[in-house]
Every structure is written in C-alpha cells, then in structure tokens.
Amino acid sequence: MSYEIVSEAARYSKKQIHDTVIKSVEVQLGVKVKNINQKLEDDFGMDSLDSTEIIMDLEEKFNIEIKDETIDAYMTKVGRRLTVKGLIDIVTMVLADSDKNKDRVASKLLKRIR
Numbered sequence: 001m002s003y004e005i006v007s008e009a010a011r012y013s014k015k016q017i018h019d020t021v022i023k024s025v026e027v028q029l030g031v032k033v034k035n036i037n038q039k040l041e042d043d044f045g046m047d048s049l050d051s052t053e054i055i056m057d058l059e060e061k062f063n064i065e066i067k068d069e070t071i072d073a074y075m076t077k078v079g080r081r082l083t084v085k086g087l088i089d090i091v092t093m094v095l096a097d098s099d100k101n102k103d104r105v106a107s108k109l110l111k112r113i114r
Helices: 014-029 040-044 050-061 066-078 084-113
Strands: none
Touching: 014 040, 014 050, 014 084, 040 050, 050 084, 066 084
16 A cells, blocks of 8 residues: 655645735735735735635635734734735745645654554
8 A cells, every 4th residue: 555645835836826825815805916025904905804815715725724823923023014925925834834744644654554
C-alpha cells in the first residue's frame, strides 16, 4: 500500500496565489486593485463583514483555515493596516503551515505503520 502526501503550497504558484487573492478582493469589494500595497480598509472601505467574506472566499478557494489569531499576529508584526499584499502573505503562510502539519501527521502515521 502506498500513500502520497500532497503539499498544499506546492499546488499553487506564487502567481496563482497573487492572482486569486486580488480577484477575491476585487469581486468582494467591487474595486480594481492597482497596487498590492493598497490598504483594504483605507483605500477600499472594507468593513468587518467584507473582511469575513474575503477570508471565507480564500479559505474555500485554497482549502485552508485562516484563523483570526493568524491575521492578528501578522498585523502585529507589520504594525499597519491590512493590505492586499498582507492577504497574499497570510495565505502563503497558512499554506506553508498546513504543509508542516501534514509532514508531522505523515511522520506519525509512518511510525505507526512500521
């Protein structure tokens, strides 16, 4: 019996992540993103409902869970309002983190099998 652990991050190129996040922001907020450094709240008027809808859309598209704590930690680290680039960074970080978790699970499973 053979098992393959597929990397979530490997499923998406940087361009795919970039383009998908931008498309989600544009559709959810009804705007045109011209610069990834644009601030979602200040430049596009994003409110908490918009934020929730964007996060849910990205979670569905990338098959991930973006926790509030992840966003808060990122915002604390960068010390400014959330930008389009910030969303791209968060999605990339969550995808990479899901790979680490899969590696841990795979390692535990392999130990049990042996």
